[in-house]
């Protein structure tokens with residue numbers, strides 16, 4: 001099922017046809033407050049009132065011309081201004097292929113730099129990690145940006161065999177790191193195939209992000225998972241080491257494990273929700289179905305709902 005939905009996520013035909021169906025649009029609304037920035041901003045206000053932080057991402061990937069990448073860049077600059085004007089602490093998360101990585105890494109860097117400069121020193125611009133063929137280029141761009149700007153963060157995927165080495169090289173830089181399990185279809189030569197092994201790798205990497213050396217270097221440790229067992233393991237580990245709750249944070253997606261997001265915030269942990277918006281949601285939504293095929297029932301239920 002996971003492979004099936006991940007293959008659908010790459011299908012242009014499905015993207016152009018299925019996304020038009022009203023029942024699919026209704027099903028996706030479970031994971032998105034709406035398609036516009038105003039919808040995302042309204043959601044961020046509600047989250048803030050529950051002591052939950054937010055990160056915005058405009059859905060889209062693999063743009064095919066420079067003008068489109070420039071438009072996305074301008075969009076983020078404007079969104080950051082709106083966030084500031086509303087006094088929200090919301091950060092943004094970007095996909096490099098939406099900022100022109102496929103066209104020209106230099107053009108992509110210039111676009112990232114523009115967003116990072118406009119974010120303000122305290123607001124981290126997170127860089128998503130995409131499929132494994134982009135990891136080298138993504139890390140190269142990240143390292144270049146991090147040498148100049150402190151407010152840039154990177155996502156690492158626990159399922160990749162290479163991630164322990166990548167993490168070891170990023171820790172001394174004091175990187176802001178968002179650890180995820182990984183959402184793409186990858187061969188076993190590249191990614192750990194068994195879910196239980198990915199979970200174990202996640203916990204092992206999490207511990208490395210919380211060492212004294214990592215904290216002394218200034219690493220920002222963000223654990224992006226809805227896995228309650230892992231969240232419990234990590235919080236218990238942090239407490240057993242006497243770490244303050246402010247030493248780590250948990251990030252989840254809008255609409256998933258909402259009660260867990262609130263529980264963490266209530267108990268004094270930093271809880272952050274990634275709010276996605278925009279009209280290009282089809283591949284992203286297919287990856288959400290791949291993570292939990294039971295979500296497909298929501299699509300079917302919506303098909304028969306009036």
Ligand SMILES: Cc1cc2nc3c(=O)[nH]c(=O)nc-3n(C[C@H](O)[C@H](O)[C@H](O)COP(=O)(O)OP(=O)(O)OC[C@H]3O[C@@H](n4cnc5c(N)ncnc54)[C@H](O)[C@@H]3O)c2cc1C
Nearest residue numbers: 128129180181182183224225226227251252253274288291
């Ligand atoms: C803030 C954030 C940023 C991310 N950024 C990236 C990125 O840049 N690159 C990347 O490859 N991946 C990214 N991901 C996705 C990530 O790789 C996983 O695919 C996703 O988080 C599901 O894995 P999990 O850790 O929640 O654990 P799982 O073991 O998949 O899920 C644990 C439990 O959470 C619930 N759950 C998980 N997913 C769903 C869902 N879609 N619908 C309903 N319930 C669900 C279920 O109850 C499930 O049993 C991001 C995830 C988050 C939360």
